[in-house]
Amino acid sequence: MIRTFQFVRNKCLRFWMDGFQVKLSEVNAEATRVRHNSEFPWAGKLESSAAQAASERAMSAIRRFYENRKAKIPGNIGFPKFQKNNRSVEYKVAGWKLSPDRKRITCTDKFKAGTFKLVGTYDLNFYHLKAIKRVRIVRRSDGYYCQFCIAVERNISIEPTGRAVGIDVGLAKFYTTSDGQTVDNPRHLRTAERSLKRAQRRVSSKFRRPNKGEKVKQSNNYKKACKWLGKKHLTVQRRRKDFVAKTAKALLESSDFIAYEKLNVKNLVKNRKLSKSISDAAWTQFTDWIERYGMLYKRPVVAVPPQYTSQDCNECGTRVKKTLSVRTHICPKCNLVIDRDENAALNILVKGLNQAGLALNLSTSGHEGINAWGQNSLYFVGENLQDKLTG
Known part of the structure; x- marks a missing residue:
């Protein structure tokens, strides 16, 4: 499947690719032609809704390529590529059937994969069958997973905190807020690197290297070693996702307004000395979760450009050039001494508020006392934050 x-x-x-100027609707029709092509009889076993979902994935890659080209993004604009190791199959409202107790799922297409037991903590009895719009079966290193896309409304109301923050992500600290709070960088990949190297050596030792021009069938021990290595990487991935999601949720629940810098991580990882640490930090995943929880909690989240946020003084605006090794901002004009990341977070907050159209007043002294929104050193002029954001 x-x-x-x-x-x-x-x-x-x-x-x-062959037509290149064909309409996207014609691409969708191509999936139907492939299913009914006598040259590929096994393709007709796939359920029609799954074939439509496959064509939608192709159209999504094509559409993203056109959008990037229209936006004139420099460098690689993401020309669609063929998949070599797809790990999932997706069905819409057909091709699957749940048991009456919602504990088992049966694949009803012509592949006859059979019935599978659903193991998990989610109870599908809370949802109507018509609310399940898509079902995706995903293969991972430790087994197969079934994902349900359910059309429901989530109305979550939380009390306003009256706090607005700017956040600056980094490698020494995972992020620093404009009021001086920090969260340590867990470095999940670095922590598990020793175990991963041992698993990778085991894979290399079991690999049968073929001679030129011949094909060698790998042993079962090699496949077991690959599976063990995949589970190690999956554990790191899950730990990283769990930390990022929980951190973003806690940040949204404690703030009414969040501004963050929109980093181009794709270019940052080109630095060979920092690429592994930047990838391990998962900044893009973190900001994606912030935006997701922002929509869920109906809290404004603003992405600002990162230019000169670390160089400019948040007190007087003087641009102070510094390298990555310099961790303290010292302004020669106003004599402000402050942590580099906190200075950047304050600049990000000001940019975010200006971008959101909110008036901000920063005093010229007392930055050490900025601990929470609402103090005299950081406040909105003549209006309440919650009234402004909800109005």
Whole structure:
């Protein structure tokens, strides 16, 4: 099922590449033609809604390529590529069936994969069957997972805190807020690196290197070693996601307004000395979760450009050039001494408030006393934050 799903997606992409000026609706119709093509009889076993989902994935890659080209993004604009190791198959309202107790799922297409027991803490009895819009079966290193896309409204109301913060992400500290609070960088990959290297050495020792021009079948021990290595990486991935999601949620629940810098991580990881640490920090994933919880809690979240946020003095605006090794901001004009990341977070907050159209008044002294929103040194002029944001 998964491999056929990948085949249909790649066929739709090839159809677009051959024509290149075809409409996206024609790409969707290509999935139907592939299913009914006598040359690929096994492709007809895939349920029609799954074939449509495969064509939608191809169209999503094509649409993203056109949007990047229209925006004139420098460098690689993401030309669509063929998938070589797809790990999921997606169904819409057909192709699957739940048991009456919602504890088992049956694949009803012609592949006859059978019935599978659902193990997990979520109870599907709370939702109507018509509310389940998509079902995705995902293969991972430790087994197969079933994901349900359910159309429900989540109304979460939390009390306003009257706090607005700017956050500056980094490597020494995961992030620093404009009021001086910091969160340590857990460095999940660095922590598990020793175990990962041992698993990788085991994979290398079991690999049978073929001679030139011949194919060698790998042993079961090699496959077991690859599976063990995959589980190690999956553990790191899950720990990173859990930390990022919980940190973003706590930040949104304690703030009414958040401003963060929109970093181009794709260019930052080109630094060979810092690429591993930047990837391990998961800044993009963190900001994605902030935006997601911002929409869920109906809290304004603003992304600001990162230019000169670390160089400019938040007190007088003087631009003080400094390298990454300099961790303290010392202004030669106003004699302000403050942590580099906190200075950047304050600049990010000011940029975010200006971008959101909110008036801000910063006093010229007493930055050490900025601990929370509402103090005399940091406040909105003549209006309440919650009234401004909700009005």
